[in-house]
Amino acid sequence: MNTRSNLAAVLMVAFLVCCGALILGQKVNAASEGKITGTVKLDGAAPHMKGIDMSKDPYCVKVNANNTPKMENVIVGSGGGLGNVVLYISEGLSNPTESTAVQVFDQKNCQYTPHVLAMNVGQTFKVTTSDQTAHNIHPNPNPMTGNIPWNQSQPPGAPPVEKSWKAPEFIEVKCNIHPWMHGWFAVVKGPYATTDDNGNYTINNVPPGNYTVTAWQEVYGTQNQKVTVAAGGSAKADFTFKAK
Amino acid sequence: MRTNLLEWSLCLGVVAPLLFPSASLAQLTKEDINSRLNMESHIGTRTGQANSGTVKYDYVRYCVGCHGDLGDGNGEVAQWLDPPMWPKPRDFQLGIFKCRSTPTGTLPTDEDLFDTLARGLDRSAMPQWNVFTNDQRVDLVAWVKHFSPRFVSEKPGTPIQIPPEPEVTAERIKSGREVFARVQCWKCHGVTGQANGPSASTLQDDLGRPIEPFNFTNGSRPKCGASDQDIYRTFMTGMDGTPMPSFADNIKPDEAWDLVFYLRTFMRQPSKEKDIAKQLGLKPVNPNSP
């Protein structure tokens, strides 16, 4: 056979296989998705989290009678693990799928649960109140990103407020009535995870590929690491933030 | 240790502007803002235009000292305005406004901005600009809008529906008192509306500056208007950029009128509501009751 036509045939087949893999790959990925897992630690002495004086609101004092409420900016577990750190993929994902699960952000015992709620762009979340004292839910994004601040009351027994965000951003949430209350909406694209109290996390549903994983903590900022996820495999990315 | 008042004053005088930086989230450039010079406003049958030729001149004459060349609230005198007594000038680039007829988190209508210009904002350095003709003011509304890209990419919110105002009755005032107690307005505004609620002293606006809740009792006018409709609208849309939330999800429209009537009983101006409250011997709500 003619060498030139051989080459053309080979190239054609290769091309078709590549395209086919890409096209079919979307469906194949579900089966071959991997994950990224790891631990985030704090190097150094954990900062002291101040106790909160809730005397502005006798109800808050009453419901916290059996524990000492503390500021939650830095949560360090017994092994030095950092809680409330959000992990997400900042580079490498071409078509991130956005989760549609409806998450809950609760106001309980005059604090936010969870302190940091990670979510995708466009993912609905519900703000609820379990307290018998009035709150107002007041996230404060930078309007220049496309996320617009809003401010709604949540008196006792109020129905949930359902919202979502338009753009990736780390948005601080406050209650004006109880000035110690503050939390975060971490709006990211693609799969994400939040560390538990021991600093451990697992990001599921990661298609195979090369990525940059970013860890964000509200006080210590962000750190990046490059990982490669094999099909169905598990990549490891540990982070260490230095205490100030 | 005795401290010299003068020394303390000088110290605070140096420190004060540092504590309240005229922070601006928005950093749009002049080129970006100029790209929106074709912004229009529509109020009634009038159309205002940001490129009308005269409106820029009016802005420079009257507004730029506080609001700045880029509309970001950093005019030359803004640094000397001290919250909470003198709120900082508005940053138009953000598109966030206190007085709207639209829900929280949405843009105001052109008419909202038109009304705010004429009404001014009491207890601030924003005067009542009712010396302008209506045609000059619609142009100014278009000019205010052209600072923010949001007026290009978003539509204003849908104005809330305000049902017709019912008759003032004793039952309604008592019901308004219940609403006041249930949604706990008193936490900031105080049980007598004197702005001395438990949370009043630590309030901050969205940029971290101190801010005070409205004191109903000292004869001053609410910022977003003093009519019954204005007060209805204020708590059913919230004052964006401030701690004052929207109560639209928690107060039904009919109850909202009851609350308006109850709030009138706090105010200094004589009113039918005050007479009825006096007859009823209405007492302030008890913050400690469940």
Add this chain to the structure above:
Amino acid sequence: MLIGTRMCARRFAYVQSFATAALGLIISFVSVTPSANALPAFARKYGLRCSACHETWPILNNFGLKFRDNGYQLMNDRDAPIWQNPSYWPVTFRITPIWHRVSNLNEVDTYNGVTTAQPFGASAIQRITSSGFDLSGLDFHTGGTLEKNISFYVLPSSDPTAAFHFETVMGRFDNIFGTPWLNIKMGRFELNNLLSEKRMVGLTGEGGIYQTYHFIPLGDGNIFGQMGDNQLGLEYLGHSVDDRTRVSASLLSSSDGNVNLIMGANSYSGFFTFDQGFDAGKLGVQRLGAYAFLGDAATYYKTTGGVPIPGSGIGNKSFYRVGFTGQIYFGPHFDINLVTQHGEDNAWFGQGYGNAIATNGNGAATCTTPTVLNGCPPNNVPGTVLPLGARAPVWNGYTVEARYVYSPQLIFLFHYDGERMSQQANGPGFTGTGPTGIVGQAPSDLGNINNYDFIARYNPFMSSRAGMALQAEYTWFHQIGTGPVSPVTLLGTNQNSNELLLGLDIDF
């Protein structure tokens, strides 16, 4: 916090005084200072730039007029001094260093070179031009609020030699019973003229006043009726919330603002104004109004030893000035202001009665035979009869001021005053000698004025703290019959004077 807001407004007060002699009008270019109300103190208080209240300071625009009508309040519940930092002190001062060249006609002694010079030996009318650097007086403004809805203003003003007097001293109750229709002011204050002489930018002798506000026919003894001078009295002012409609009524002592009941005690005048603003779409707010100044002033004084006792002015005769005012805006860059006047003084005033007799330091009269001609105004003792042919002087006046405001920092103005006598005091049948030496009936145009004033004014900066302007001005003034008396015909000639001025206007 110590850092308070400050106000920027300057006030330039120019005090203008005209001394009128019986023989002719000897115009003294003594410290001609238009009061300008631009207070950096106000701008420092509220943080507004000067241009918010002033078309170009000191001229008020509609917003500034509303601020003033509100009693120097923005009506934002932050007007009372309690909201200001204690270090804020509402004081402003203004002064104008200038260079000017004044030229007018004078009777000049000419030395004939033969005999030793003698007074009145030979004289001729010559144009004398003098130029040099000069100063205006100093104005010290302090004003604003004492409390919410209680305002005040104090303006000590000096001539260039630092001799002070009180130009303005007033206390005012604003928005009584909560309505802008009820404001009462008392003290010495500027009359509520829509076109305000105290806020004009002219600095020259004749250009720094509105002639229509000060016109007095030749030989007329009425020292009052001067709309441009600050007067002592009580003023009611009412206005709509948006200041579109304004009405005022003042009760004044007919003393031309002189204190200690020197002159014009026991005589009162009323000053009434009304003006209405109309929305003219993109052109802005247009105003049309009318005013009336009606009153009595004294014509004679009780005497002791032939010397008039100050404050004993009686024998009151009447006068009036009425007219229309207009402010027409053609957009933000160009506007025209108009004042018309129809004025009439009683025939007694026309014959010179009303001026107090000049006295020396010991209180003795410096002239023995009072006549209008020799500079010694007559004191009308009871029984005096008006000469035959004496009539009430009547006149019409027009002032037009056109302004081109390129920007709040650069303005060009043209201002014209025209005064036209329509009835002279010495009418047909009059046989005596008039103030210019003319015997019998006075010519119909005696005393008529044409005054032209051109101004270019530039503010190098505009902030809310202080202000300064660079000014170039040229004024040409022409009046019939007030020139020096011709040594040939022994009749008064026409005065024709001009002034070129370059100066700095400083306001802090």
